Amino acid sequence: MISQDSNKKKTVAVIGSGMAGLVSVYLIQQDRKKRYEVEMFETQNQLSLDSASHTVTSDEDPSSSYRIDVPMRAFDDGFHLNLKRMYDHLGVQYTSPKFVYPLSTVSTTDNSRKSPPHFIHSSSNHQVPPIKPERCGYGQWILRTLYLAVCYFWFTACCFLIEPIPATIDRDDESFQVYLDRIALPKYFIGNYLLPLMSAVTTCSHDELLGFPAIDAIDYARRTYRQPHYTVVGGVQNVQAKIACAPSVRLGATVTKVEHIGSRLRVTWIDSRSTETCSKEFDHVVMAVTPNVVGAIYEPLRTTLSSIPVISGESVVHYDRSTLPDCGRSIRKFSRDVRFSPDQPQLLYICSNSSATEAIHEHPGSVLVTSFPIAPIDPAKVIHRARLARVLRTPKSRRVVNRIFSGDFEQTQQEDKTWRNGTGNVWLAGAWCWDGMVLLEGCIVSAMRVAAGLDVEVPWQ
Known part of the structure; x- marks a missing residue:
């Protein structure tokens, strides 16, 4: 005779409704044995995967609208293997746009002044020969193109032939800076x-x-080499609609604590509408949030995750074309086409000073999206702002993450006591929760790892 307790479903709390949280919920809900009840917590009043995105309506045709993903959610065949498999499984439509990248410099004394492009790159080198910047003589343009071709060839060859120096027990991974110095890549090209x-x-x-681990950058360069890039048709709102399947979603619920209560876990949160503090016990908790948020709500990981840096940036949707570099007629035809047809090559202006880079993506309708802006933007021409958290990689943080997710390092007796993913039925998921660049693929891999820990089959494997 089967007892009543053996038929009782396990309860799972998923904190965070970004890609990692939504995919975790989706996979758990796919459990063929129907062993789990899932409840999702989100501090915003909407699911966060698509919350920063923005819809632009045409002035000429109010019934026509265009969805802008913020941030841009591009992916590829070589690096985002599991993301692409999931999209194919879900029937998500995507397209392979072509990009044109004018590279310009920003004055270090006056961030509002940008030089004309010194080079115009194209994705997968679909423009051969490269577009000649206006104000650049043919001789200079040919020499610069040859110089960049040699440097790019050398860097690519090194990525495939010269391995980054790996970490040992006594030493962290080689940084990207040290690797570039070791392969003697010219400073101007860098x-x-x-x-x-x-x-x-x-x-x-x-x-x-x-400061990233060199192995991250080199692995990314290898896996994206000559691979097409894709974007989701209609934006990630279509992905969110397909995977947002939690039967119970608490929006406006800011989780303040996750703690062990015997063999169970208590989640405490503040309801933004009632301002009341509430709590509930669960069998499992999945925290699909950034490491600083995990450390703030889950005491056992507070010290460990403090060594993983998290920065805050901004993406701005606006009409301020004065922020664009003067490209002349060389790419004006692309600018004209992109305003009316998203299928035409898209412009992504890369503008840098000595310490940072901003990317300005031109969309139909003369709408611009500036990510992590350097130059000032006219507030009167801003239509949307989104604050974004970015988890950084360092050799030290890579060691921490690999220990949490059963890294390859030889363990000492003290290190054996390190918290591991799944300890006490607490799981971590997110773009940072894997050994690689902090991009969407990490969200999918970490959600698949949660599913494996709960003995749930991944349908696209």
Whole structure:
């Protein structure tokens, strides 16, 4: 005879409704044995995966609208393997847009002044030969193109042939800065080409990027080499609609504490509408939030996760075209086309000073989205702002993350006591919860790891 307790479903709290949280809930809900009841907690009044995005309506046709993903959720075939498999499983439609990247410098004394592009790159080099910047003589343009081709070839060859120096028990991983010095890549190429392009992806300062573990940057370069990039048709709102399947979602619920109560876990939160403090016990808790938030609400990880840096940045949707560099007629045709047809090559202006990079993505309707802006933007022309948290990678934080998620390092007796993912039925998920660049693939891998820990099959594997 089966007891009543053996038929009782286990309860799972999922904190955070970004990609990692939503995929975790989706997978748990797919359990064929129907063993779990899931409840989701989100501090905002809407699910967070698509909460920063914005819909622009055409002035000429009010019935026509265009969804802008903030931040841009591009992915590829080589790096985002599990994300793409999940999209295919869900039937999410995506397209492979072409991008044109004018690279410009920003004055260090006057951030409002941007030089004309010194080079115009294209995604997957679909523009061959590269577009010649206006105000650049043919001889200079040919020499610069050859120089960049040689540097890019050398960097690519090194990525595949020269391994980053790995960590040992006594030493952390080699940093990206040390790796670049070791392969003798020219400083001009690093400062004016490599760092601006990679900073546009990682949305952090140049120094922070140079402090990444070299293995992260090199692995990303290898896996994205000559791979097409994709964006979701209609924006990630369509992804959110397909995976948002939690039967119980508490919006406006700011979790303040997760604590062990015997063999169970108590989640305490503040309801934004009633301002009341509430609590409930669960069998499992999945924290799909940034490490600083985990440390604030879950005491056993407070000290451990304090070594993982988290920065805050901003994406701004606006119409202030004075923030664009003067590109002349060389790419004006692309600018004209993108206003009316999203299928045309899209413009992504990469503007850098000596320490940081901003990316300005031009959308249909002359709408601009500036990520982590350097130059001032006219407040009267701003239509939407979104604050974004960004988890950074360092050799030290990589060691911490790998220990939590059963890293490869030899353990000492003291290190054996380190908190591991799943300890006490507490699980972590997020873009930072894996050994790689903090991008969407980490969300999917960590959610799959939660599902495996709960003995739930992943349908796209």
